[in-house]
Amino acid sequence: MRLRIAFVLGAFALAGCFPTYKLVPAAETHVAGKDLVVTPGNEWNQLPKTGRETQWDETWTLNGPLLDSLAFVGGLPEGKSLLTQKKKDDRKVPIFRADMTPQDLVSMMEASYRVRGITVFDIESVDPADFLGGKGLRVHYQYAPNDGMARKGVCVARVVDSKLYVIKLEGLSSHYFDASVPEFDQMVASARLDR
Amino acid sequence: MRSSRRHFMLGAGGCAACMSGLASARVLPTDLDPLIDVGYEPVDADERGMWQSMEQIEETIQASPQLLNSPQLQGYTAGIIERLLGRETPDLRLYLIRSALFNASMFPTGMMIVNTGLMARVRNEAQLAAVLGHEAGHYYRKHSIERYRSLRNKTAAMAWVGAAANVGAGAYAGGANGSNWIYAASAINTAVTMSVFQMSRAQEEEADAYGISLMSHSGYSPDAASQIWKQLIEERKASAEERDKRYSDRSRSVLSTHPPTEDRMRDLADTAAFLAKRGDQRVTDGRAEWLAAVAPHRAMLLDEQIKLNDPGASLYLVESLAQDGWTGLLRYNEGEIYRLRAEAGDHEKAAAAYAAATTLPDAPSEAWRAHGYAQLKAGKVEDGRHALNHYLAMNPEAKDAGVVRYTLAQ
Numbered sequence: 001m002r003l004r005i006a007f008v009l010g011a012f013a014l015a016g017c018f019p020t021y022k023l024v025p026a027a028e029t030h031v032a033g034k035d036l037v038v039t040p041g042n043e044w045n046q047l048p049k050t051g052r053e054t055q056w057d058e059t060w061t062l063n064g065p066l067l068d069s070l071a072f073v074g075g076l077p078e079g080k081s082l083l084t085q086k087k088k089d090d091r092k093v094p095i096f097r098a099d100m101t102p103q104d105l106v107s108m109m110e111a112s113y114r115v116r117g118i119t120v121f122d123i124e125s126v127d128p129a130d131f132l133g134g135k136g137l138r139v140h141y142q143y144a145p146n147d148g149m150a151r152k153g154v155c156v157a158r159v160v161d162s163k164l165y166v167i168k169l170e171g172l173s174s175h176y177f178d179a180s181v182p183e184f185d186q187m188v189a190s191a192r193l194d195r
Numbered sequence: 196m197r198s199s200r201r202h203f204m205l206g207a208g209g210c211a212a213c214m215s216g217l218a219s220a221r222v223l224p225t226d227l228d229p230l231i232d233v234g235y236e237p238v239d240a241d242e243r244g245m246w247q248s249m250e251q252i253e254e255t256i257q258a259s260p261q262l263l264n265s266p267q268l269q270g271y272t273a274g275i276i277e278r279l280l281g282r283e284t285p286d287l288r289l290y291l292i293r294s295a296l297f298n299a300s301m302f303p304t305g306m307m308i309v310n311t312g313l314m315a316r317v318r319n320e321a322q323l324a325a326v327l328g329h330e331a332g333h334y335y336r337k338h339s340i341e342r343y344r345s346l347r348n349k350t351a352a353m354a355w356v357g358a359a360a361n362v363g364a365g366a367y368a369g370g371a372n373g374s375n376w377i378y379a380a381s382a383i384n385t386a387v388t389m390s391v392f393q394m395s396r397a398q399e400e401e402a403d404a405y406g407i408s409l410m411s412h413s414g415y416s417p418d419a420a421s422q423i424w425k426q427l428i429e430e431r432k433a434s435a436e437e438r439d440k441r442y443s444d445r446s447r448s449v450l451s452t453h454p455p456t457e458d459r460m461r462d463l464a465d466t467a468a469f470l471a472k473r474g475d476q477r478v479t480d481g482r483a484e485w486l487a488a489v490a491p492h493r494a495m496l497l498d499e500q501i502k503l504n505d506p507g508a509s510l511y512l513v514e515s516l517a518q519d520g521w522t523g524l525l526r527y528n529e530g531e532i533y534r535l536r537a538e539a540g541d542h543e544k545a546a547a548a549y550a551a552a553t554t555l556p557d558a559p560s561e562a563w564r565a566h567g568y569a570q571l572k573a574g575k576v577e578d579g580r581h582a583l584n585h586y587l588a589m590n591p592e593a594k595d596a597g598v599v600r601y602t603l604a605q
Contacts, residue, residue, distance in 0.1 A: 088438045091503045094537050101568045102598045107502075107535060114502045119295045119311070120261055121502075127597035137598060144260035144293075 022046040024060055030194065032058035032074025036165055039190045041183050044070065052083040052116075066147075068171035068180055070187075075163040082112040091115040098162035102126065102137055105157060109166075113143055120144035131158045132165055132193055142173065152177040156188050167191060227405045229335035233286045242303075242340055249304040256290055256308070263291040263311060271488040272309065272327070275320060279328050279409040287331065295499040297427065301330040303339035314489065315496035316426065316512065320481025321410065321419035328406030329420075336405060338398040403459065407466050416478040417467035424460035430511045437507025494559060497528045506536040523558030526551045530565055545569060553582070560589040564599065571602075 024044040030037055033056055044060035047069070053059070059071045076082065081093045093111045100108065106126055113121050121143040129138035136158025144150050155168035169184040171177030237243040256262065263269075269291055276284050286305045294310040301307050307330055317323045333339060403420065411417045428442075435442040471478075489496070501509045509532045517525050530548030533541040546569035552562040567582030583599055593599065 088440045090434055090438060090508070091505045094504060094535050097537070099572070101572065102595070102602065103564065103568050104534070106595070111502060111504050111535065114295075115504060117294075117296070119293045119499050123594050125597065126595035128601040135601070146261070148255050148259040148261065150260040 020048060032056055032072040034074075035163075035193050035195055036072060036074040037192050037194045038072070038167070038187045041186055052085075054080065054082070054084055056080070062180060063176060066172075068169070068176040070180070070184065071166070071168045071170070073157075073164055073166035073168075075160075075165060078162050082108065083115070085115075089115075096164055098159055100159070105137060105159075105164075106139055109139065109155065109157070110141075118143050118145055129156050129188075131156045131167075131188060132160055132191060134158060134160070136165075149174075154181065154184065160193065165193070227332075227336065227401065227408065230337045231335060235286065245340070246304050249302050249306065253288070253302075253304065253306050256292070256306075259292075261293045263293050265291065265492065268314075268488060268492060272323065275324050276307075276327050276331065278413045279324055279331065279415075281413065287334065293499070295503055299326050299330050301333040301339065303334070303337070305334060307331075307334075311492075311496055311499055314492070315500050316430075317423065317485070318426070318482070318515075319419065320485040320488075321415040321479070322423050323485065324410055324413070324415045324481070325406055325417075325420035325423055328409040329402045330406075331409065332402035332405030333398065336398070336401055338395075338402065341398070399459075400462070403463060404466065407463060407470065411470040411478070414478055416480045417470050418464070419480055421460045421463035421467060424456055424463065426515070428456055428460065430508050433511040434505055434507035437505075437510075494524055497524070501528050501531050501535070504535045506532050521551070521555070523552045523555035523562060526555060527559055527562035527565065530562070530569075534565065534569075542569070542572065546573060553585075560586050560593065563589060564593075564595075567599075568602075 022045070024040060024046050026040050026043050028037060028039045040060075042062060044062055047059045047061060047065055049057070054076070056074050056076045057071065058074065059065070059069055061067070061069050073082070076096050078098050079095060081095050083093050085092050091114070093115055094104070094108045096108065097104075106123065110121055110123070122141060124140040124142060125138075127138050128135050130136070131138075136156055138154065138156050140152075140154045142150060142152050150173040151170050152173045153168060153170040155166055157164065157166045159165075167184070167188055169177070169180055171180060237246045269289065272291065273284070273289050276287055276289065287307055288305055289307050289309065291314070292308050292310050295312040295315070296310055297312045297316055298310045299308060299313055307327075309326070309330075313326060314323075317326070407417045407420050410420065432442040497513070500512055503509070510529070513525055513529050513532065517529075526548050530545040530552065533545035533548065545565070549562055549566035549569050552558045553566050563582050563586035567579045567586060570576075570579035570582055572579075580603060583603055587593065587596060587599060587603075590596075
């Protein structure tokens, strides 16, 4: 499957009409900036940036972004938001603050979906979790975008030195999400900060 | 059909009278008959092809996780449609869709979509009836097929129908290749936002007139139709003011197919006044019925709106509902609006709203959680711990019980 995707994407790239995907080797690598280091067990494909991603975002996929995605936030500073947004946007993701409670962090993450028109979004669980050498949050959720196909997601998040770090896995509920959870867990367990 | 046709006719000789009563409305409610009957079938190849695509979209919507699964609200809403038409309505199939946008839409096959964002905003049964009657007007006056015929040679319309056909071919044959997912996404998005079947201005005006006529004949206060638009304009103004920008009526653009909102409100009010003068029937706004029907869903409907973090619109909605008295649910949602807005002074406003919510008997358990975290943030550790313990006692299986217990253990 990965070969096929690489072939198709390669053809688009040669044609010069498609932003390029980049192959991520199965080896320790810096993601979403300089701080966050993870070690994938598979080769992944790094997606080109979309319009609303910030400079602290990076997203990968194994089988294609509509089927699964692994996203990283590598140290969002205080005063910034999870999505790029304009001052006068009607709907906004709350600004990140280092003193946010677990409830605030979950609301902020959820808002990043709601403001994009996703109405069906259900939190499945919120628990403390080990991440980057301390206690962060682990949130499981489900949502339904307008394509009619339900997605599952899990993310771990932690605030370190007033910056937000996140690793987030999403995929179609039917198969792709569950298939990548073991690799997600392994990557969270081995993630570290390089500062 | 004869009986329903009778419903739409206001009687001979109405026209001259209505001209004097309708200063600005362009379409007269007296002029409109239904153009199709129960059991209507497509008449030619064009229409049959479109129906086939629509039916595939309808099957997708039937299986969509966005569908609101509430037989009670579904039955209640379908009952309003039957009251409007004065008969059973096997030709109209209603779907309640969880989307926070204020919208409803009508398809040429008889599929009607009503968003929860509309349910969140109507204040009485008559207001819901106004929207349902308007949408029924699009169907019975055959607006969708007219619109389709005017668009069918255009690339957008054909691409859309082609995409819809692929939903069936791919998703239902069990196929799962990338292109079919994309087609599915495109088709359902289009179905929900109705970018192809946006009607012309004349059709919108006609549907307004048709709907208000149905309301009048079924005993609903026709004033409700203009009230909805008044509320919507006020809400949009509140939203714009909050973001420090000027309110602009997007439908006023020359490219818009919708009549300008304020004009529409005035037309509907004029028509309602005209009908009121003519009618000797007692009308109702069905407020008590609506409040009873929506009560089990109010928390979900508010949640869908408040989490958009559009504080001007959300405060307008909550404060409007609170005109009947503040409840624990409304106070909690007021606090949520301030917590998400998080501007200077909002922590305090949110904390006050949560504290007020917890003194009211219907406060949801989440109000206690929010109150607890607000107290902890304010340095009131004992009060905060007490509130979080209260939350867990009310809701020991809460989805976030794990992290709340962790907070308490610190």
